[in-house]
Amino acid sequence: MSLEVPKELEKEIDERITHYPESKRSAVLPVLHALQHHFRYIDENAVEWAAAKLDLEPIKVLEVVTFYPGFRQTAPGKYHIRVCRTLSCAMSGSYELMESLCEKTGIDRSGVTHHDPIAVSADGKFSIEFAECLASCGFGPVCMVEDDFHEAVTDVDELLKQYP
Amino acid sequence: MSEEKPDLIDVQINGEWHKFPKGTRMIEACRAVGADVPHYCYHPKLTSPGNCRMCLVEMGMPPRPRPGEDPPEPDEDGHLPIGWMPRPAIACANTIAPNMGIRTTGELTEGCRKGVMELLLANHPLDCPICDQAGECTLQEYSVEHGKSESRFRERKVKKPKNVEVGPRIRLDDERCIMCSRCIRFTDEIADDPVLGFTDRGSHTVLTVYPGRELANNYSLNTVDICPVGALTSNDFRFQMRVWFMKEVKTIDTNCGTGCNITVFSRQGKIYRITPRQNNDVNSDWMPDSHRLNFHWIDSEARLTEPLIKLGDSHKPAAWTEAIALASDKLNGIDGSEIAIIASARMTNEELFMVDRLSKHLKVGHVDTVARKGENDGYLISEDRNPNTNGVKLILGLDDPGSQIEAIKEGIDQGRIKALISLQENLIDDAGFTAETLQKLDFFVHSYPLANPTADLADVVLPGACWAEKSGTMINVTGRLQRLNEAVDAPGQTLTPWEIVRDLIQATGGGNGIYSVTDIFNQLSAEVSEFDGITWGQIGDLGVPLIETGVTIPLLEREKERIAQGIIVG
Numbered sequence: 037m038s039l040e041v042p043k044e045l046e047k048e049i050d051e052r053i054t055h056y057p058e059s060k061r062s063a064v065l066p067v068l069h070a071l072q073h074h075f076r077y078i079d080e081n082a083v084e085w086a087a088a089k090l091d092l093e094p095i096k097v098l099e100v101v102t103f104y105p106g107f108r109q110t111a112p113g114k115y116h117i118r119v120c121r122t123l124s125c126a127m128s129g130s131y132e133l134m135e136s137l138c139e140k141t142g143i144d145r146s147g148v149t150h151h152d153p154i155a156v157s158a159d160g161k162f163s164i165e166f167a168e169c170l171a172s173c174g175f176g177p178v179c180m181v182e183d184d185f186h187e188a189v190t191d192v193d194e195l196l197k198q199y200p
Numbered sequence: 201m202s203e204e205k206p207d208l209i210d211v212q213i214n215g216e217w218h219k220f221p222k223g224t225r226m227i228e229a230c231r232a233v234g235a236d237v238p239h240y241c242y243h244p245k246l247t248s249p250g251n252c253r254m255c256l257v258e259m260g261m262p263p264r265p266r267p268g269e270d271p272p273e274p275d276e277d278g279h280l281p282i283g284w285m286p287r288p289a290i291a292c293a294n295t296i297a298p299n300m301g302i303r304t305t306g307e308l309t310e311g312c313r314k315g316v317m318e319l320l321l322a323n324h325p326l327d328c329p330i331c332d333q334a335g336e337c338t339l340q341e342y343s344v345e346h347g348k349s350e351s352r353f354r355e356r357k358v359k360k361p362k363n364v365e366v367g368p369r370i371r372l373d374d375e376r377c378i379m380c381s382r383c384i385r386f387t388d389e390i391a392d393d394p395v396l397g398f399t400d401r402g403s404h405t406v407l408t409v410y411p412g413r414e415l416a417n418n419y420s421l422n423t424v425d426i427c428p429v430g431a432l433t434s435n436d437f438r439f440q441m442r443v444w445f446m447k448e449v450k451t452i453d454t455n456c457g458t459g460c461n462i463t464v465f466s467r468q469g470k471i472y473r474i475t476p477r478q479n480n481d482v483n484s485d486w487m488p489d490s491h492r493l494n495f496h497w498i499d500s501e502a503r504l505t506e507p508l509i510k511l512g513d514s515h516k517p518a519a520w521t522e523a524i525a526l527a528s529d530k531l532n533g534i535d536g537s538e539i540a541i542i543a544s545a546r547m548t549n550e551e552l553f554m555v556d557r558l559s560k561h562l563k564v565g566h567v568d569t570v571a572r573k574g575e576n577d578g579y580l581i582s583e584d585r586n587p588n589t590n591g592v593k594l595i596l597g598l599d600d601p602g603s604q605i606e607a608i609k610e611g612i613d614q615g616r617i618k619a620l621i622s623l624q625e626n627l628i629d630d631a632g633f634t635a636e637t638l639q640k641l642d643f644f645v646h647s648y649p650l651a652n653p654t655a656d657l658a659d660v661v662l663p664g665a666c667w668a669e670k671s672g673t674m675i676n677v678t679g680r681l682q683r684l685n686e687a688v689d690a691p692g693q694t695l696t697p698w699e700i701v702r703d704l705i706q707a708t709g710g711g712n713g714i715y716s717v718t719d720i721f722n723q724l725s726a727e728v729s730e731f732d733g734i735t736w737g738q739i740g741d742l743g744v745p746l747i748e749t750g751v752t753i754p755l756l757e758r759e760k761e762r763i764a765q766g767i768i769v770g
Contacts, residue, residue: 080411095397095410102399151400 039081045074049089060090064100068107076116077108105153105167113156113163115199117141119179122169128176128188130166136192137164137179162199210279212301217279225769226291226302227255235304238313238342240320240428241380242292244769245485245759246389250293252320252380254342256312257291258303260284288312313346322353325375333430335443339378360406366396367415369435369489370424374406377431383407383423389762390486390755391579393417407431419579421489425475434473436493441465441472449687450477450741454546454667455491456574457584457677458483458753461742462492464668464687471495471668471688479742480770481680483580484759491581495668498688502650504663505692515661520693520703527660528707530643534619536563540608542631544624545569545586545601547697548672548684550720552588552595553728554701555623559596561710566617570631571602579755582677587667590675590747594730605631612637619643621704624664624697628653647700664697665690671717672698673739677751681734682743 041049049070056063067089071082078086078101080094087094101107108116119125119134138145138155141162145155148165156163172178175187181199189195208219213233220229227237228244240252263283265271272280282301288308303309320339328334360374379398384407388394395413398405409415415423424432446465453460453474460483465473474495476487507523508515518526531539541564543555559567569592572585586592592601609632611617620641626648627633638644638657646658649666669690675681690696695703702714714720718736725731730747738744763770 093394093410095395095408095413098408098410099397099399099401103401150404 039071039075039085041071041085042074045070053090061092061096063090064092064097068097068101072107077111079109079111108154110152110154111156111163112154114161115163115181116154117162117164117179117181118167118170119164120168120170120172120177121166122173124173125170125176125178130177130179133177133179133189133192134164134166137162137196140192140196162196209296209298211296211299212279212282214302214304217277220296222296223766224296226257226259226289226294226296226300228769229296230257230291230302230304235302237291237304238338238346239292240338240378241382243382243385243426243485246382246385246426247767248293248769249381249385250290252378253290253316254313254320255291256288256309256316258284258306258308259289259294260301260303261297262299310346313342314348317342317347318351318353320378321347321351323358323375324378325357325373327376331376331430332433332438332443333376333427337430338428358403360404364409365414366409366432367420369493370415370420371433371435371438372407372409373431373433376429377407378429379405379407380428382426382428383432386423386426387415387417387420390422391417391419393419396423418488418490418577418581419486421492422476422486426485437473441467446472447687449685451668451685451687452587452674452676452682452743453483453487453491454587454674454684455488455494455581455585457582457587457589458580459587459674459676459680459682459743460487460491460580461682462487464495466688469688470499477741480759481678481742481745481756482676482682482753484756486580486755488577488579488581497650498666498668499691500650503691503694504649504651504655504661505694506663507693508655508661510659510661520695523660523662524703524707527643527645527704528709530659531562531619531621531645531704532708534643537565538616538618539564539621540566540568540611540617540619541621542605542608542623542625542627543567543569543592543596545572545589545592546667547588547591547624548670548674548717549588549591549595549681549724550672550717551623551696551698551701552591553720553724554698554705554714556596557710558621558701558705558708561705562708564621566604566608566611567596568598568604568608569596569601570605570625570627572630576754580753582751582753584677587676588674590677590679590749591673594675594728594747595724609633609637612640615640617641620645622646622648622654622658623701624648626650626652626654628657645704647697649694662700663690663692663694664700665694669694670696670698673721675746676743677749678753679745679747679749679751680743681731681739681746683736683739683741 049067052066053063067086072078083097084094087097121130141157143155143157143164148155153165154163170178172187179186207222230237237255239255260282262280274280280299362373364372366372384396387396395410399408424434446467449464453462461477461479463475463477474492478485506517509518541559574585576583644658645660646655647662647664655661668687671686672684721736725734762768
């Protein structure tokens with residue numbers, strides 16, 4: 037199965053590649069970011085599309101995808117939540133925050149492993165994973181829902197209400 | 201100093217000054233003066249990523265004077281003092297510089313090696329007793345030389361995939377892998393089949409074959425050879441034999457005209473493994489899988505182990521004397537012009553030399569060999585699938601070996617050829633002969649290692665040793681004279697083809713007095729002008745260029761280019 041990349045996205049990707057004149061390989065990251073932004077995650081079709089685009093062997097792209105936790109290899113929910121678990125947030129209750137988010141959204145994290153970090157709710161509305169420092173250590177616990185930043189999260193209901 | 205060649209520079213290694221060509225890697229300079237530097241990721245035929253850190257050495261350069269300070273004074277030999285750097289440098293990817301100092305011993309270097317070894321072994325499963333690599337594993341070797349007897353690591357070891365089939369011939373144990381990346385670079389740079397890579401980099405880095413692909417190219421087993429540990433193992437050799445029990449014999453591959461240099465590993469007369477042996481003029485460090493695995497037939501049930509004589513419709517075992525006597529009686533009763541010899545370009549020069557004698561002695565009317573052509577694979581496999589076509593041309597004087605086979609068939613069909621001596625060729629399966637044709641012969645002698653349909657029709661069947669069971673020389677497609685060495689004994693009463701031909705010559709009334717293959721070589725060397733009196737010893741393990749053929753080996757040409765560009769050491 038091949039990836040259906042819209043004309044406009046491909047145009048944008050082609051433009052981004054021109055920023056790396058020395059070697060197309062250096063454009064792997066921006067290409068993957070663009071693909072993930074559009075498709076929400078990077079599956080093997082996306083890896084192969086990116087590899088073909090950059091004249092690379094697919095394994096060279098897979099190496100990069102598996103190195104960065106920021107690249108999702110499985111499909112997230114409609115709203116993807118990332119909870120910071122680095123020291124300051126951990127001390128100010130990020131694990132409790134994770135637990136209550138899971139409870140309210142109906143996410144079961146029991147299948148989560150180092151290599152499969154994302155858990156999705158049964159209705160597919162929310163997905164969640166732990167992230168490392170989101171750079172707001174003074175205001176833990178911190179989480180991101182999609183690209184929205186939420187500091188000192190105490191009221192989980194209030195937070196989730198914003199994402200219908 | 202003034203006499204010094206401009207491309208040689210002075211480097212001090214362990215206190216002694218030496219001269220090396222500019223651009224020499226530090227590790228190669230050390231090796232050249234006997235100060236070997238331990239290493240895992242570095243391989244002279246591959247790019248140097250410098251990732252294993254095992255080759256860290258202490259390094260120093262002349263100190264740069266501070267502003268206003270006088271530059272350091274050279275000593276009476278012109279060498280400047282060396283300011284040793286507090287941190288080590290990798291010897292594999294760095295090149296030497298004028299007046300550089302290297303210490304491959306001492307506290308700093310030893311400390312680095314100990315540290316690297318401890319880290320490499322932290323997550324290693326230490327399953328040496330059941331590991332195929334044991335006995336030829338650099339982790340083991342360097343542990344003896346540089347390791348600690350005890351690990352300080354008290355945590356749980358990282359679990360990784362084991363017994364992974366990365367290809368049809370190779371299995372991977374990711375826990376044994378030390379991430380040197382030699383296999384990845386080999387598949388990228390030499391085999392042009394980049395399917396391997398590291399995924400999940402970090403504490404859980406694993407060597408992975410891209411999902412849905414496999415490491416299946418015809419050079420894949422070379423990754424097993426260059427794997428410094430037991431991570432990649434060969435399905436064929438896995439758990440067959442401990443490496444320290446095997447006898448190693450240096451010889452050459454006979455599956456094609458390239459004549460890859462190989463080492464045959466055997467125990468008690470049985471071959472267990474064949475690996476490529478470095479020869480930068482023939483096969484570099486590599487060989488094709490198809491060639492290295494083509495040895496299992498050697499100890500198969502189908503081997504002929506005693507001479508056979510045809511009685512009615514079946515064969516009966518006979519003594520050599522009886523079989524040879526029968527053959528010579530029959531041959532002496534037929535005019536030479538009615539006899540044909542089909543020899544083989546898989547025979548050694550010495551065997552062909554004896555064939556030439558036999559044919560001259562019997563005044564044989566037709567002599568040829570069977571041609572074998574295939575496709576040049578663009579790497580090491582030559583389109584000539586015979587190992588010694590050049591020997592046939594030189595010694596039997598055939599311009600176009602194989603071109604008279606059709607004429608011989610016709611001669612037999614028309615009754616002009618009454619007797620045929622077929623040496624080391626299965627005429628029905630490999631030369632397009634039909635049983636009908638062969639049945640028209642009055643007399644047919646056949647030597648071959650294996651039972652085969654041609655032998656079924658022969659009046660006398662003589663078991664002839666195969667390539668691994670004999671010594672001799674061959675000339676490869678580039679015109680290089682190389683030595684074949686006997687690795688295992690031939691089974692039963694099998695004789696080497698030169699002995700068979702000698703016995704036929706003797707029995708038919710020709711000369712004798714040849715008792716060893718080197719005797720034949722010396723006569724050959726004296727009689728065939730191209731050999732120019734070369735001696736057996738001069739050929740050595742790596743062979744010598746003998747004739748100009750203009751043929752090149754594609755893989756070698758690409759390697760030469762990479763060496764010229766400084767990408768690899770070579």
